[in-house]
Amino acid sequence: xxxxxxxxxxxxxxxxxxxxxxxxxxxxxxxxxxxxxxxxxxxxxxxxxxxxxxxxxxxxxxxxxxxxxxxxxxxxxxxxxxxxxxxxxxxxxxxxxxxxxxxxxxxxxxxxxxxxxxxxxxxxxxxxxxxxxxxxxxxxxxxxxxxxxxxxxxxxxxxxxxxxxxxxxxxxxxxxxxxxxxxxxxxxxxxxxxxxxxxxxxxxxxxxxxxxxxxxxxxxxxxxxxxxxxxxxxxxxxxxxxxxxxxxxxxxxxxxxxxxxxxxxxxxxxxxxxxxxxxxxxxxxxxxxxxxxxxxxxxxxxxxxxxxxxxxxxxxxxxxxxxxxxxxxxxxxxxxxxxxxxxxxxxxxxxxxxxxxxxxxxxxxxxxxxxxxxxxxxxxxxxxxxxxxxxxxxxxxxxxxxxxxxxxxxxxxxxxxxxxxxxxxxxxxxxxxxxxxxxxxxxxxxxxxxxxxxxxxxxxxxxxxxxx
Numbered sequence: 272x273x274x275x276x277x278x279x280x281x282x283x284x285x286x287x288x289x290x291x292x293x294x295x296x297x298x299x300x301x302x303x304x305x306x307x308x309x310x311x312x313x314x315x316x317x318x319x320x321x322x323x324x325x326x327x328x329x330x331x332x333x334x335x336x337x338x339x340x341x342x343x344x345x346x347x348x349x350x351x352x353x354x355x356x357x358x359x360x361x362x363x364x365x366x367x368x369x370x371x372x373x374x375x376x377x378x379x380x381x382x383x384x385x386x387x388x389x390x391x392x393x394x395x396x397x398x399x400x401x402x403x404x405x406x407x408x409x410x411x412x413x414x415x416x417x418x419x420x421x422x423x424x425x426x427x428x429x430x431x432x433x434x435x436x437x438x439x440x441x442x443x444x445x446x447x448x449x450x451x452x453x454x455x456x457x458x459x460x461x462x463x464x465x466x467x468x469x470x471x472x473x474x475x476x477x478x479x480x481x482x483x484x485x486x487x488x489x490x491x492x493x494x495x496x497x498x499x500x501x502x503x504x505x506x507x508x509x510x511x512x513x514x515x516x517x518x519x520x521x522x523x524x525x526x527x528x529x530x531x532x533x534x535x536x537x538x539x540x541x542x543x544x545x546x547x548x549x550x551x552x553x554x555x556x557x558x559x560x561x562x563x564x565x566x567x568x569x570x571x572x573x574x575x576x577x578x579x580x581x582x583x584x585x586x587x588x589x590x591x592x593x594x595x596x597x598x599x600x601x602x603x604x605x606x607x608x609x610x611x612x613x614x615x616x617x618x619x620x621x622x623x624x625x626x627x628x629x630x631x632x633x634x635x636x637x638x639x640x641x642x643x644x645x646x647x648x649x650x651x652x653x654x655x656x657x658x659x660x661x662x663x664x665x666x667x668x669x670x671x672x673x674x675x676x677x678x679x680x681x682x683x684x685x686x687x688x689x690x691x692x693x694x695x696x697x698x699x700x701x702x703x704x705x706x707x708x709x710x711x712x713x714x715x716x717x718x719x720x721x722x723x724x725x726x727x728x729x730x731x732x733x734x735x736x737x738x739x
Contacts, residue, residue, distance in 0.1 A: 360388040361631045364410040366618070367393045369589070369652040374639065377647060381638050387631050397512055400703055403428055403623070412632045415460035415621035417451040418514065418702055423621075424454060425700045430622045430629065431457045437637035447691050448658035451617030454698075460619030461636050465658035466583035467605070467687030468521050468614035471590060474602035476503060476578045485579070488525055488548070488608050494579060495552050503578035506571050509553055510561050511714040513706035514616075517696075518581065519546040519713055521613030524695035525606070531705055533697045539728045546713070549581075550724055553717045561718040573597055581606075583614045584687035587680035588653035599676075603683035611690030617658075653677070656684045708732075 365371050371393060378389055392410070394402075400419055402409055404426050415423065423429050434441050434449075439461075441449060448462035470485055472494070477483070480501070482494050495505035508515040520530045523545025530537050530545050553560060557571060569586055571577040573596060580586065590601045606612050620639060622632045638644065640659075648654040649668060655677055662668045672681055699705065712727035721727035 359627045359631075360390045361412065361628060361635055362410045363389055363391050363412045363635065364394045364399055364414060365391065366396055366399070366414045366416075370648050370654060373644065373647045373651050377644060380643075381635070385631075385634055385638070387634060389635065396514060397703075400513075404703075406625075410623055411626040411628065412620055412635055413623055414618055415452065416514075417617045418517075418696075418706075420452065420454065420459055421698050421700045421702060424459065428624050429459050430624055430626065431459060432461055432622060432633075432636075433458055434461060436633050437461055437640060439637075439640060443659055443661040445658035445660050445688065447688065448617055448619075451615070451693065452619050460621035461640065462617055462619035462658055463639065464585075464616065464618045465688065465691075466585050466614060466616045466656070467684075467689075467691045468581070468612045469584040469586070469683060469687045470579055470581050470604055470606045470612075471572065471586045472579035472602050472604070473503070473572070473597065473600055475600045476501070477602070484602065484604060485606055486604070488522065488606060488612065491579065491581065491606055492548060492552055495555075498578040499555060501578075503576065504556055505552055505579050505581065506556055506560060506568050506577040507549070507553060507581045508563075508565050508568055509710075509714050509717045510563060511707065511710050512564075513703045513710060514565075515714070516706040516710050517614050517616065519549060520695050521615065522546050522549045522581070524692065525608045525610050525612040527609045529695050529697075531697050531699075531702075531709060533699055536705075536732050537709055539725065539732075542709075542712075542728060543724060547724055550713055550716050554719070556717075561714045581612070581614070583616055584684045585654075585656055587677065587684070588655065591675070591677060591680065592653055603680055605683070605686050605690055607690070610692060611687075613690075613692060613695060615691055615693060615696065655681050658688075 365374070371391075375391060378391065382388060394414075396414075396416060399413065400422075403413060404419070404422050406426060406428060415429065420429075434444065444462060445465055448465040449458060451465070452458060452460045452462055470491060472485060476498060477485075477494060480494075480497050482497060483490075485491050485494055491505060498504050507518045509518060516531070523530050523541070526545055528541055528545030530541055557576065560568070563571075565582065568582070569580060569589060572580050572586075573590065575596065584603075587601070587603055589595065590597050592598065620636045622629060622636075626632050642665075645657060645659065645662065646667060648657060649662070650671055653675060655668075655672055672678060697705075708731060712721070712724070712731040715721045715731075716724045716727045721730065
């Protein structure tokens with residue numbers, strides 16, 4: 272029998288005492304191209320009649336560490352796991368953020384426990400979108416934002432997943448986090464982020480100006496007018512990228528106005544009535560506001576250049592970190608009118624259709640949701656808003672929130688989550704393109720490129736430049 276088939280141990284190899292199979296380490300030898308199986312080294316080749324992949328990883332009954340398993344007899348062209356004996360590196364694309372450094376720091380432990388090599392890349396959201404929708408087979412595991420999930424599904428670029436695939440029950444998650452990444456009963460990514468809308472504000476500056484806790488959109492705008500005279504004021508995301516649209520869509524949602532329809536272009540009336548007041552307020556803010564990404568906008572608050580930020584519910588972990596100049600000075604609240612103002616965002620890790628090892632991908636996602644990684648996130652970067660309902664049952668989580676004085680922040684996060692409403696977000700395949708187009712008008716107005724929102728709308732959608 273050929274080496275590695277399970278009939279006889281390969282030369283110099285040994286059997287696993289518990290299951291009679293060749294020990295995984297005996298099936299691997301070092302070679303110039305990486306680890307190669309004995310089957311490949313002994314001259315095996317050509318298409319096997321039984322050409323089918325085995326599991327990329329196998330848990331061995333003798334208690335040994337799970338090890339790369341490349342003892343298959345598949346032909347090199349068809350073995351999707353070991354590539355004919357050459358171990359593949361799992362390619363992972365993540366969106367930049369504080370938690371990425373936690374994952375990067377702990378990766379050696381993942382490699383040691385699984386044998387899986389990981390090539391981790393930080394890819395901006397817009398760049399990742401453009402590459403993925405073109406079908407570029409550049410990654411095995413990717414961050415999947417719910418905003419363009421329709422487009423990825425339509426292009427056939429994702430594989431369905433299930434929480435059970437990574438050893439978790441759905442009850443472990445906040446329901447809206449799963450709902451955001453599910454379509455037609457099928458889950459497309461395992462969620463690790465969920466946000467609602469929130470106003471983070473300098474409570475000391477509001478108190479000094481005689482302003483109470485803001486509750487309505489009018490309160491937010493009144494505070495902006497007052498505090499701009501003191502060199503501060505309101506800031507929000509308003510660059511031209513598609514993700515900035517939620518600033519304005521979520522604001523409009525509080526008025527029961529939907530900016531972007533399910534198909535076609537927005538109307539000027541909806542844009543004016545839904546977000547015109549916010550656009551006008553931001554136009555009086557920092558001159559470079561439209562050039563900043565989300566982190567840059569938040570830094571304006573930390574640096575004392577802004578008094579309040581309308582954005583996601585995820586800012587407390589940065590504003591309240593040790594050494595932050597605004598630690599202990601901030602308030603966090605939801606605002607709204609007819610409805611709560613929204614800034615809904617959800618993302619998770621998904622597996623691409625071109626993934627070379629679904630088993631390795633699932634193990635990576637499971638590890639990313641392990642208690643070790645989650646605890647490092649909470650305690651390392653103060654991420655108390657991970658959408659895992661089961662964390663609230665952990666003593667270490669409750670102890671950390673109490674010791675860090677983040678109880679009020681957590682209550683604000685929970686209130687923000689309770690107000691999440693997806694109805695203002697269109698589920699359209701061309702969402703990114705449509706959002707970028709609308710943001711070009713909004714961002715252009717805030718920056719002063721256009722003299723008015725009406726002109727911006729006409730130039731963007733009518734291409735005639737005639738003012739209203």
